[in-house]
Amino acid sequence: MRDDSHGRLPDLTRRAFLSTAGSSAAAAAIAGCVPASSRAAGRASAGSVVDGPSIEGAVPVTLRINGKEQRLLVDPRTTLLDCVRETVALTGTKKGCDHGQCGACTVHVNGRRVNSCLSLALMHDGEEITTIEGLGTPDALHPMQAAFVACDAYQCGYCTSGQIMSAVALLKEPCGPDDEAVKELMSGNICRCGAYPNIVMAIQQVRRNA
Amino acid sequence: MHTFEFIRPADSAMAVAIGAQTKTAQQGADVRFLAGGTTLLDLMKLNVETPARLVDINRLPLDKVERMPDGGLKIGATARNSDLAHHPIVRRDYAVLSQAILAGASAQLRNMATTAGNLLQRTRCMYFRDTAMACNKREPGTGCPAITGSNRTLAVLGTSQNCIATNPSDMNVAMAALEATVHVQGAKGPRAVPLGEFHLLPGSTPERETVLEPGDLITHVTLPPPIAGSKQVYLKLRDRASYEFALASAAVVITVAGGKVTWARVALGGVGTKPWRSPEAEAALIGQIANATSFRAAAEAAMRDAKPQSENAFKIELAKRCLTHSLQMAATS
Numbered sequence: 001m002r003d004d005s006h007g008r009l010p011d012l013t014r015r016a017f018l019s020t021a022g023s024s025a026a027a028a029a030i031a032g033c034v035p036a037s038s039r040a041a042g043r044a045s046a047g048s049v050v051d052g053p054s055i056e057g058a059v060p061v062t063l064r065i066n067g068k069e070q071r072l073l074v075d076p077r078t079t080l081l082d083c084v085r086e087t088v089a090l091t092g093t094k095k096g097c098d099h100g101q102c103g104a105c106t107v108h109v110n111g112r113r114v115n116s117c118l119s120l121a122l123m124h125d126g127e128e129i130t131t132i133e134g135l136g137t138p139d140a141l142h143p144m145q146a147a148f149v150a151c152d153a154y155q156c157g158y159c160t161s162g163q164i165m166s167a168v169a170l171l172k173e174p175c176g177p178d179d180e181a182v183k184e185l186m187s188g189n190i191c192r193c194g195a196y197p198n199i200v201m202a203i204q205q206v207r208r209n210a
Numbered sequence: 211m212h213t214f215e216f217i218r219p220a221d222s223a224m225a226v227a228i229g230a231q232t233k234t235a236q237q238g239a240d241v242r243f244l245a246g247g248t249t250l251l252d253l254m255k256l257n258v259e260t261p262a263r264l265v266d267i268n269r270l271p272l273d274k275v276e277r278m279p280d281g282g283l284k285i286g287a288t289a290r291n292s293d294l295a296h297h298p299i300v301r302r303d304y305a306v307l308s309q310a311i312l313a314g315a316s317a318q319l320r321n322m323a324t325t326a327g328n329l330l331q332r333t334r335c336m337y338f339r340d341t342a343m344a345c346n347k348r349e350p351g352t353g354c355p356a357i358t359g360s361n362r363t364l365a366v367l368g369t370s371q372n373c374i375a376t377n378p379s380d381m382n383v384a385m386a387a388l389e390a391t392v393h394v395q396g397a398k399g400p401r402a403v404p405l406g407e408f409h410l411l412p413g414s415t416p417e418r419e420t421v422l423e424p425g426d427l428i429t430h431v432t433l434p435p436p437i438a439g440s441k442q443v444y445l446k447l448r449d450r451a452s453y454e455f456a457l458a459s460a461a462v463v464i465t466v467a468g469g470k471v472t473w474a475r476v477a478l479g480g481v482g483t484k485p486w487r488s489p490e491a492e493a494a495l496i497g498q499i500a501n502a503t504s505f506r507a508a509a510e511a512a513m514r515d516a517k518p519q520s521e522n523a524f525k526i527e528l529a530k531r532c533l534t535h536s537l538q539m540a541a542t543s
Contacts, residue, residue: 057213075213076214076264077211077214100248100252112292113317113318114321115248115316115322118247118248118319119251120244120247120264122266123268166317183451184451186317187316187453188316188317188453189316
């Protein structure tokens with residue numbers, strides 16, 4: 001039985017906590033500037049059309065994300081990245097440069113890796129999107145996720161979901177057997193911690209065991 | 211990013227009709243065709259491009275890569291760069307094109323970027339990309355701060371006093387050496403434009419980069435039948451080993467018989483304001499013994515008219531060595 005006698009916070013993820021704390025602070029700072037309904041209306045029930053945020057000119061789009069159909073209403077400017085993170089609340093995909101230069105936002109569209117920051121959600125109507133959340137679960141990691149853990153292929157972890165999505169796609173692409181070929185095909189994913197040698201090691205481990 | 215209307219046309223004719231409603235198909239266009247989005251959305255985020263309408267051509271049947279009856283190759287406008295680079299016919303008969311595409315961008319971007327989009331890829335000149343700066347290409351008449359500013363990566367061939375921006379594409383360089391033809395469906399019907407005439411020199415109108423007019427939709431690119439027995443090489447030199455634009459690159463297609471060069475097509479990248487075919491280098495090669503001396507002479511001919519800026523004089527020698535080495539690689543392959 002759980003002991004709450006030390007004044008523990010209720011079960012909250014870090015993100016939920018920060019989001020609660022952050023939005024209270026933000027609301028205090030910009031009270032009156034944002035329609036109160038815009039956030040609350042943004043949560044979708046499964047299978048239904050998201051009915052808010054009430055954005056002028058929002059248009060419908062249907063994406064299959066990690067095997068689940070998502071019928072959404074988005075501002076036409078919404079990138080696939082912002083759609084996945086903000087509209088569907090799958091925050092494993094990261095925003096780094098937002099200009100196709102870092103690879104943190106890498107997802108699969110119809111099985112191929114792309115930079116989701118340089119693509120509009122509307123371009124992918126009816127298409128199959130896979131994000132890091134669709135790859136494995138904490139209890140049943142994808143072999144590439146397990147290899148990244150085993151090889152210590154990250155430090156801060158911010159680029160890691162993009163690295164893993166790229167690495168999984170690489171398994172199905174023409175790629176020579178040696179480390180140099182892997183480095184070349186992973187060059188679109190930048191790691192500022194410099195975990196590159198271990199990333200290459202993880203990928204090669206998965207390829208050898210495939 | 212400015213907001214826009216997103217339109218998915220039923221067919222190419224509808225795309226052309228909508229495109230024809232813009233006042234220009236060049237910088238400042240208020241209707242843009244959207245393919246991979248890797249250049250356009252990048253520039254829209256920077257407010258360098260502010261179209262009121264985006265016409266999504268990704269669902270039009272323009273993505274095929276197929277052999278033509280004459281033995282040449284037809285490459286659809288929306289064929290993805292990765293599909294084109296890995297196509298068996300391209301790998302075998304047009305190896306320089308496969309090599310050039312795979313030398314550019316990243317695997318993710320190549321999965322998105324298209325043939326037509328790559329033809330229309332915009333310069334990486336930092337002044338063009340920054341709306342706080344003057345730029346004759348982005349805002350005609352405001353001046354070119356690159357000429358007196360940061361110009362290490364910019365062009366040494368085809369520049370003018372108004373613009374020294376480099377064409378950043380690798381694919382275009384190979385297309386130039388392969389003598390590609392760009393096929394356009396326009397408001398007045400279809401037409402074919404040789405690649406060498408497709409891109410324009412900046413001159414006094416750097417905002418005009420191609421011959422495209424309002425409504426013009428690139429439908430496909432054709433390549434002539436492969437040159438039997440030709441050796442093809444794309445060599446790219448850059449500041450890092452991968453995922454970087456060229457400081458200098460060379461695409462060469464040559465045949466050597468009896469120790470002499472019997473066919474030569476040469477184009478340079480990273481140094482020109484457009485994909486830089488070099489008839490001077492080709493003329494210097496034909497009939498010559500295929501050795502380092504004649505290759506260097508061809509490189510000297512290619513760069514004879516090069517004009518350095520304050521920070522990029524090194525590119526002239528770099529391009530010469532790049533071309534010389536690529537010819538040696540081709541001759542000994």
